[in-house]
Amino acid sequence: MFDNVKNNDTQVSELVASICRLASCMEGRGDAAQREETLHETLRLTYKLEEALNQRNERIAYLDRLAMTDSLTGLLNRRGFQAELQRVLASARRFKETGILAYIDLDDFKQINDTFGHACGDEVLCHIARVMERMTRGMDYVARLGGDEFAILLVRSQWQDGERCIEKIAHEINSTTLRWQEHLLSLKASFGIQTYDHNSSTTNLISAADDAMYLTKKLKRDKCTLSAAE
Template identity: 40%
Template structure:
């Protein structure tokens, strides 16, 4: 009899050597359960405990790295990758439960002017202010993301088109009331916002593209009303 350790499941040379010692000392016909063998058992237990601790630490580091790859460094919101992953999960859930919701695509008006006039630090402050407003005015089950530059997306889950439109309009009003202080100046922000409904049959790429188009339609018209695109 011997331990069932093969080249396929040997993690390290140290484990290989330890397995060989155990095979020789514990399964030899003339072996006795002496103190030396008990010491070897203690080494096995120590090795197992250490390996378990290393595995837990590695899993924690992997989780941290995964969070970093899905999160926007500046605002702490999801980035595009994180949004697409969460939206895919949300649409799959909508398919299972015959649910629906709306997506709000948000762009800061004249963000380039903020950067050019007040500097990039002010631009960063504007992005953080928008992100904070979004976080403070959405539910725990909703999704908020900065997907690049001055563009944000909010997913209002489990909402009808009517309720989603109303919530999006209220969100836009709050964003348009957001101000930042830069030097001696107070800068009032405004945003353009497009809304698009989704359900369990929705394509992630398509719904984001339609919401984006709705946002640009509003921006071109320079009106405060939302421009929805029918499903």
């Protein structure tokens, strides 16, 4: 794909040079027939240049999408998510909007990889991604931030509505049993949610949601420890 863009740039440069040469030649030609012929050739090359520029822009847009997308799940990656988060918070500051950021971390995902292999782990990640996409609105943003960490940004959402949406997603994931070959895997995840408004900053919002997620994970571990001790 990068080679295609480079080749396209070369084609564009050559077409521009050819058009410039024809324009220069046309100025020095007194014969009407020759000028008309040169004009037609210039127009032909101009249309070809327009097509080459459109192809170049399409390829660049495709590369931009790749840079913002997680290749496994098709969700936004960390870079893409942070770009959208910054845009959403800028809108919140301008229009006094509110919304919800949720950070999600799968529980015992390393154990799944170690026991059943990375192909199984990939299937788990893709399943989680599909659940999140299915249970959010088209205007919301879902991302895989890396490894087994995900994020959901509920845009222009009140706290109660957003909390209810995240709770439904959490219940769906934490009650899921995924079949892998002859095995049934019980999936679990820890969620941390934080509201944003017109005063929120990207760094503080992410940090607060991340802290809330780790608190949830800690409470789960403490509960398991107490249960085991009993």
